[in-house]
Amino acid sequence: MVSLTISPASKGSLLKSPLTIDVSADATVLEVKEQIAVKYPKFGVSRQKLSLKGDKKALKDEEKVDSLSGRDLQVKDLGPQMSWRTVFMIEYVGPLIIHPIFYFFPKLIYGKDVEHSALQNYVFAFVMLHFLKRELETVFVHRFSHGTMPFLFVFRNSAYYHICYGLLFAIDIYRPKYSATSPYIVGTYRDNEMVLWIATGFWLYAQVSNFRTHITLRNLRPPGTRVRGLPRGYGFNLVSCPNYFFEIVAWTVLVVLTQSIASYFFIILAIVTLSGWALKRHNNYKKEFGKEYPRHRRALFPFVF
Structure with a gap:
């Protein structure tokens, strides 16, 4: 004993x-x-x-x-603690609730009806599918190294998604400025069907790639353990956190399409936040795996950082 x-x-x-x-x-x-x-x-x-x-x-x-x-x-x-899975689900449900309110009931928000442009329709679809994917991954894909986190953190974490990706972006993108009859849209590349289809292709590529890296990370961690293997393969050959990199690529598509103030704000915030997370994980990988860890890998952006 x-x-x-x-x-x-x-x-x-x-x-x-x-x-x-x-x-x-x-x-x-x-x-x-x-x-x-x-x-x-x-x-x-x-x-x-x-x-x-x-x-x-x-x-x-x-x-x-x-x-x-x-x-x-x-x-x-x-x-008091709350499970990471529950926290993630609360974080991601915010935009799924907020965006439909602004999209389907613009008169309540802006005081007038808005005839949605093709751009607004595409952005709405992108946002909803992105966060629906995240909810499904939280339930069926992710395995967490820590079972819980402090309960009060749920408010801090949720604010990041509910306010930035939910409220601020929704207010900005569904307003009359981006409507089907707006001079900001009519006759510009934002109204060009080919441009929208090309943007959709890049967005789908980023989302599928992000999903593939999540599957790789899942398979590195046996069920019910905190063991973590050395990630290899698609995306991981160049950076330690390709899931973050493809996340940035997906949101950059919306920035290029909309050129909205809110999109610039959250892409800068996303890059700063994910860079910090990526660098921390990159250094942990190097410490954990030592000489076995590929020296040419960067933390987040291939060949750069």
Whole structure:
């Protein structure tokens, strides 16, 4: 048996005083968390961050506790949690609700009816299909390395999609300026059927490519584990995060088509945000796989960054 002393990492934790737990030598950190949850039912496993005392790095759930014998541990209360899958579904449903309101009921928003141009019809289809694809991938494709995230984060994450891709873009693109009779549309490339079909081709290419990279990432992670293999193949031969790259390509199509203020805003925001995520994952890959990781790969943009 191994005896572990666990102290609260901060004031206000559901664990009020040091706790001693006896577990078998082959027990895992997850089993220790489960025992804490038995003694403190409100302190569920997902709320606990277990680490060595004085160390901020969390112990992995699958780590054996035999090496921790005689060492003091601390547990941090992460607060109420929500599953990543649920958070993603809430994030992506926003644009699916907001865009139809502006598209089908323009008189309520702009005070007048809007005869939709072909451009507005295409953009509406692109947005709806994009976020419907994301919802389906969340349910049937994605495997998450972390089961939960802090509940309050759902508001921050949702605001990014609901406001930027939902409200701001919908207000801008479905207004009379982009209607079928607007001078901004009539006689321009935005009203050219061939241009719209070419744009659709690029958009479909980006969406299918994004989906393929998600399938590759799914297959790298066995069900029910946090194990991650080295990604190879389509897209990954050039960058560490081709899913982000193809995401940017898809939204760039809408920027080129509409030239709207909102589209410029969210493409800049998307590039900045995804660049940070991509660089972090790129560095984690290099640290995890060392010399095995291809040196020529960039983080997000082929041959550049």
